[in-house]
Amino acid sequence: MTAQLxxxxxxxxxxxxxxxxxxxxxxxxxxxxxxxxxLIVYVLMVIAPxxxxxxxxxxxxxxxxxxxxxxxxxxxxxxxxxxxFWNATRNTLILGLGxxxxxxAIALGVALLLDKLHHAQGFFRTIVYLPALVSxxxxxxxxxxxxxxxxxxxxxxxxxxxxxxxxxxxLGDNEIVVGVLLFIICFTLGGNTALIYLANLQxxxxxxxxxxxxxxxxxxxxxxxxxxxxLAGAVTVNMTLMMIAGWTIFDQVMVLTAGGPGFVSETMAFxxxxxxxxxxxxxxxxxxxxxxxxxxxxxxxxxxxxxxSREVQA
Amino acid sequence: xxxxxxxxxxxxxxxxEVVVMAVLSVLVLAVSFPVLYALLNSFxxxxxxxxxxxxxxxxxxxxxxxxxxxxxxYGEALVNTLVITVGTxxxxxxxxxxxxxxxxxxxxxxxxxIYLLFIAGLMIPFQVRMIxxxxxxxxxxxxxxxxxVILVHLGGAASFGILLYCSFIKGVPREVEEAAEVxxxxxxxxxxxxxxxxxxxxxxAFVIIQALSLWNDFFIPLVFLDSSxxxxxxxxxxxxxxxxxxxWELIYTGAILAIVPSVILFAAFQRYFIKGMSIGxxxx
Numbered sequence: 001m002t003a004q005l006x007x008x009x010x011x012x013x014x015x016x017x018x019x020x021x022x023x024x025x026x027x028x029x030x031x032x033x034x035x036x037x038x039l040i041v042y043v044l045m046v047i048a049p050x051x052x053x054x055x056x057x058x059x060x061x062x063x064x065x066x067x068x069x070x071x072x073x074x075x076x077x078x079x080x081x082x083x084x085f086w087n088a089t090r091n092t093l094i095l096g097l098g099x100x101x102x103x104x105a106i107a108l109g110v111a112l113l114l115d116k117l118h119h120a121q122g123f124f125r126t127i128v129y130l131p132a133l134v135s136x137x138x139x140x141x142x143x144x145x146x147x148x149x150x151x152x153x154x155x156x157x158x159x160x161x162x163x164x165x166x167x168x169x170x171l172g173d174n175e176i177v178v179g180v181l182l183f184i185i186c187f188t189l190g191g192n193t194a195l196i197y198l199a200n201l202q203x204x205x206x207x208x209x210x211x212x213x214x215x216x217x218x219x220x221x222x223x224x225x226x227x228x229x230x231l232a233g234a235v236t237v238n239m240t241l242m243m244i245a246g247w248t249i250f251d252q253v254m255v256l257t258a259g260g261p262g263f264v265s266e267t268m269a270f271x272x273x274x275x276x277x278x279x280x281x282x283x284x285x286x287x288x289x290x291x292x293x294x295x296x297x298x299x300x301x302x303x304x305x306x307x308x309s310r311e312v313q314a
Numbered sequence: 315x316x317x318x319x320x321x322x323x324x325x326x327x328x329x330x331e332v333v334v335m336a337v338l339s340v341l342v343l344a345v346s347f348p349v350l351y352a353l354l355n356s357f358x359x360x361x362x363x364x365x366x367x368x369x370x371x372x373x374x375x376x377x378x379x380x381x382x383x384x385x386x387x388y389g390e391a392l393v394n395t396l397v398i399t400v401g402t403x404x405x406x407x408x409x410x411x412x413x414x415x416x417x418x419x420x421x422x423x424x425x426x427x428i429y430l431l432f433i434a435g436l437m438i439p440f441q442v443r444m445i446x447x448x449x450x451x452x453x454x455x456x457x458x459x460x461x462x463v464i465l466v467h468l469g470g471a472a473s474f475g476i477l478l479y480c481s482f483i484k485g486v487p488r489e490v491e492e493a494a495e496v497x498x499x500x501x502x503x504x505x506x507x508x509x510x511x512x513x514x515x516x517x518x519a520f521v522i523i524q525a526l527s528l529w530n531d532f533f534i535p536l537v538f539l540d541s542s543x544x545x546x547x548x549x550x551x552x553x554x555x556x557x558x559x560x561x562w563e564l565i566y567t568g569a570i571l572a573i574v575p576s577v578i579l580f581a582a583f584q585r586y587f588i589k590g591m592s593i594g595x596x597x598x
Contacts, residue, residue: 030501035420039413041468050443063448117331124338131346135572141555142351143348146348146351150364188345254532255555269533272444276445
């Protein structure tokens with residue numbers, strides 16, 4: 001395919017060899033000019049700072065003072081032996097992976113319900129999508145006030161119903177705060193994801209479903225052996241995307257708890273932000289960011305490999 | 315397609331379907347509860363909210379909306395958010411489709427390498443580049459300007475854009491472009507007048523996805539805009555959460571106003587939305 005692309009301009013020009021070569025390089029030079037603006041911005045804004053992060057991660061830079069020393073791998077050693085970091089990692093796993101699994105399950109359920117509708121499906125598709133227009137940040141901001149101990153909606157409802165003991169300091173209690181965060185992140189119908197699943201459900205050939213039914217398959221069996229394998233591609237994409245996004249969960253934590261009480265509800269992204277800017281340990285923060293990068297890269301590669309192998313099987 | 319086929323079958327409304335509709339409606343209402351709650355409370359005063367948290371507004375008073383603009387930086391933040399969103403979108407459309415076309419048409423090994431370099435960015439979380447970027451922006455005097463936020467967004471969105479456009483351009487026939495070139499059109503003109511219009515489906519999807527995520531972004535403006543700027547809507551709101559502990563009604567009002575543009579965008583481009591959301595994902 002690529003070889004074909006390369007040969008084509010040469011073939012068009014025909015003629016003598018030098019002319020052909022000149023035409024070929026000119027074509028590539030012009031195409032490079034087309035790529036240049038995006039490439040320059042991308043290299044300056046993504047690649048260069050990422051590489052610089054690796055360098056900074058080997059220093060004790062505070063983020064302000066121009067002078068700093070190289071400390072080797074000391075930052076990495078400190079991070080990997082720090083309880084605070086492992087707590088943040090654990091929270092990230094609970095919130096990121098947990099929400100990826102739960103939201104995908106909710107979205108799939110909603111898509112299956114939508115697929116059952118033969119009337120007004122368009123209308124219901126629209127209203128199911130609507131909540132997805134509210135960003136995680138805005139939702140978290142509203143929740144912060146709804147969860148207020150004295151005047152919040154949640155505790156008010158509980159007290160009105162007579163469950164005075166159930167009214168809690170939702171965001172200030174070490175034991176439950178991460179669970180509350182998970183609940184708020186998963187309090188969605190997974191709008192985008194649900195619609196992607198619906199599109200995939202509708203492309204499942206009805207003949208296959210009918211054939212399975214004639215062969216005596218139960219509803220559960222049809223789903224397990226016909227529908228589910230056909231969804232594997234969409235599940236791969238959605239789970240991978242959500243897990244990658246999950247590693248960098250930040251907005252909800254920043255708004256609702258700011259990592260508190262203490263460091264209890266910190267996530268990796270919040271930890272890096274706090275250490276790098278709040279505690280003036282830019283070198284240390286950079287090292288944590290590199291650890292995050294390695295984890296994200298590993299997740300992407302592994303998730304893709306695992307799910308693709310399953311897809312082929314199906 | 316399958317939808318119209320099903321409709322032709324002219325089935326009656328079954329009890330099962332009614333149950334499904336009821337379940338979906340309840341789910342949507344439940345999930346929308348926080349937003350509905352904030353909307354109702356944006357019409358109430360602080361005293362009313364704290365006295366009876368579950369009470370309903372007594373009238374349709376827009377006093378909170380007026381006060382939000384008079385007593386806080388919200389108006390300026392709204393303009394900032396608009397400048398960042400529109401500015402980033404325009405620049406993205408100016409450079410990304412062109413680059414994707416160049417990558418697909420340059421041919422040979424360089425095509426593959428440049429593509430992979432861009433795609434690698436999908437695996438680089440913003441946190442990895444954040445600390446060096448802040449110090450560089452400080453050095454060149456761009457820190458806490460909207461320009462810095464736009465530039466950082468551009469780099470972040472380029473990878474996804476290249477992925478989306480390249481996969482689409484693979485299916486665009488070459489013959490039309492070649493005909494235009496034989497007719498003597500320069501490559502730049504060929505691109506903008508022949509190729510770009512053919513990319514419209516992917517452009518509409520890209521613009522909608524990016525518009526939403528730019529409008530809703532919190533982390534990047536939080537890091538790059540300090541208190542010398544009014545910030546974006548989300549940054550302004552988060553500052554208000556810290557400062558206005560006794561003005562809940564303004565926070566609710568601000569939250570509702572932040573959602574309005576997304577809803578308008580959705581209402582106007584509903585068709586593209588739902589198509590756009592699946593364009594990226596079904597293919598992958």
